[in-house]
Amino acid sequence: MARLGIYEPAADATDSAAAADRFHPAFLRAHSANVQSAYGPASIVRASGPAAPSTVPDERRFADGRLRHSGLARGPRPGAGTPPTRAGTSAAGRGVLPADDHAYLAPPPPYLHGVPANQQLEGRNLFSTMNDEQAVLFALSRESPEKIVSYACYLLELESRHGQRLFHLVFDHCHHQVQEWVIVQITRDRKSFSRLCVGRTDEVVFMINSCETRRSMQLFREAIQQWMSQNQLRSLLLDSKRLRVVYAFVVKSPPDIVQIIFEAIAKDCIRLACQPNGLRLLQNCLERTSQMERNNIFIQLSYQSLHLALNSCGNWIIQDILTKGETSHIEIIAFCLRNHYVALAKNKYGSNVVECCLRAFHEGEQMVIVNELIYYPHFKDLVTHEFANFTLSTALEICKYPIRNILANAILSQNIIVRNQHSMKIFSILAKYGFIS
Numbered sequence: 001m002a003r004l005g006i007y008e009p010a011a012d013a014t015d016s017a018a019a020a021d022r023f024h025p026a027f028l029r030a031h032s033a034n035v036q037s038a039y040g041p042a043s044i045v046r047a048s049g050p051a052a053p054s055t056v057p058d059e060r061r062f063a064d065g066r067l068r069h070s071g072l073a074r075g076p077r078p079g080a081g082t083p084p085t086r087a088g089t090s091a092a093g094r095g096v097l098p099a100d101d102h103a104y105l106a107p108p109p110p111y112l113h114g115v116p117a118n119q120q121l122e123g124r125n126l127f128s129t130m131n132d133e134q135a136v137l138f139a140l141s142r143e144s145p146e147k148i149v150s151y152a153c154y155l156l157e158l159e160s161r162h163g164q165r166l167f168h169l170v171f172d173h174c175h176h177q178v179q180e181w182v183i184v185q186i187t188r189d190r191k192s193f194s195r196l197c198v199g200r201t202d203e204v205v206f207m208i209n210s211c212e213t214r215r216s217m218q219l220f221r222e223a224i225q226q227w228m229s230q231n232q233l234r235s236l237l238l239d240s241k242r243l244r245v246v247y248a249f250v251v252k253s254p255p256d257i258v259q260i261i262f263e264a265i266a267k268d269c270i271r272l273a274c275q276p277n278g279l280r281l282l283q284n285c286l287e288r289t290s291q292m293e294r295n296n297i298f299i300q301l302s303y304q305s306l307h308l309a310l311n312s313c314g315n316w317i318i319q320d321i322l323t324k325g326e327t328s329h330i331e332i333i334a335f336c337l338r339n340h341y342v343a344l345a346k347n348k349y350g351s352n353v354v355e356c357c358l359r360a361f362h363e364g365e366q367m368v369i370v371n372e373l374i375y376y377p378h379f380k381d382l383v384t385h386e387f388a389n390f391t392l393s394t395a396l397e398i399c400k401y402p403i404r405n406i407l408a409n410a411i412l413s414q415n416i417i418v419r420n421q422h423s424m425k426i427f428s429i430l431a432k433y434g435f436i437s
Helices: 013-019 025-038 133-140 145-157 161-172 176-187 190-199 201-210 214-228 230-236 240-252 255-267 269-273 276-286 291-303 305-309 314-324 327-337 341-345 350-360 363-374 379-383 388-398 403-412 424-432
Strands: none
Touching (some): 145 161, 145 176, 176 190, 190 214, 214 230, 255 276, 276 291, 291 314, 291 327, 305 314, 305 350, 314 327, 314 350, 327 350, 341 388, 350 363, 363 388, 403 424
16 A cells, blocks of 8 residues: 555646555555445545645655655545546546545445544544444545644554554555654653653554655654663663664664664673673674774673673673774783683683683683683592583683694593593593593
């Protein structure tokens, strides 16, 4: 279907037949046979005098060709006259119901509450109970943009699934400029917008994903920007629903519009990396920042690698840096973790980081890790430790001669007779490389 929009009188009656319909011709042809008998002709008398001024902020006239689908045009408001039919153009070809020359958009069927379309919108609660969603679109297509905006905002207040489905339908079929006006209304009051994001998260995310103009995304940015201060960011990380809105905005927006969000996150990246919601937000932003911005964030995180490696969330971002970062970042991490590998290997999260270090480091740094482990006074405990045994297993797999031989001889020298469940993998690898039979 085409977008719901505003009627613009044609300057030339001969060329005005293209502005006949807001809907796709295929839609009308598929349904006209079923509902044609229930529709009456619209008035063909156009009211004289200037049109009333619009109450919608920032109203701009539509330029020709602004509709998403080429070849679709907007229809007249109720009471507007019917432009003459261009010779040789069929009704179906113009997307018009084949009923003489009465209406370019069929009014809603009279059996729907027995009320004309323009009166149904005045009692919006009646519209919210309509089961015929196509009839809602037909009726709205003959209304002013102000009423479309008002009705869309009203649907956001409904808690029923039917109201949510109608909002998705109406907003998706609105002209881009009408979508902007809806966003203007819901973002005008910052506190109300925050409440809307909590109470109607799915609808706000849907609007963000449906918008296709820079102005729409700028309006959302101005509303979301209030959450990016240090005090507000702390409460944002505890609100999973508002975070969903931020995720959708970061993914949908072009880099220049979302830049202010990136800057706020870069300033507080350490704290974000230590929380589940913050880590996801940080990772989403890192995927879309420039190389220079990503490099600056990686440097900050690398210098805090010891603290982050022991954290249930932070260890993941350190592993990301070891996997995707540059040599300079890896060198910083190696410097910060040196002399702490035993403590990391015995930690549930730190052991994952040490394993990733063994894969990312060159042979010299691998030797530093292995020496620190085998010269630990209680090295025997590391072999049977529930977490450290994974670090030793990875070292045996990753390291080459002579490091692997040094580590294998150190393990065998402990004379471990009881091979508990935590050391079975180690001895399996030793057998694989021929150190034991």
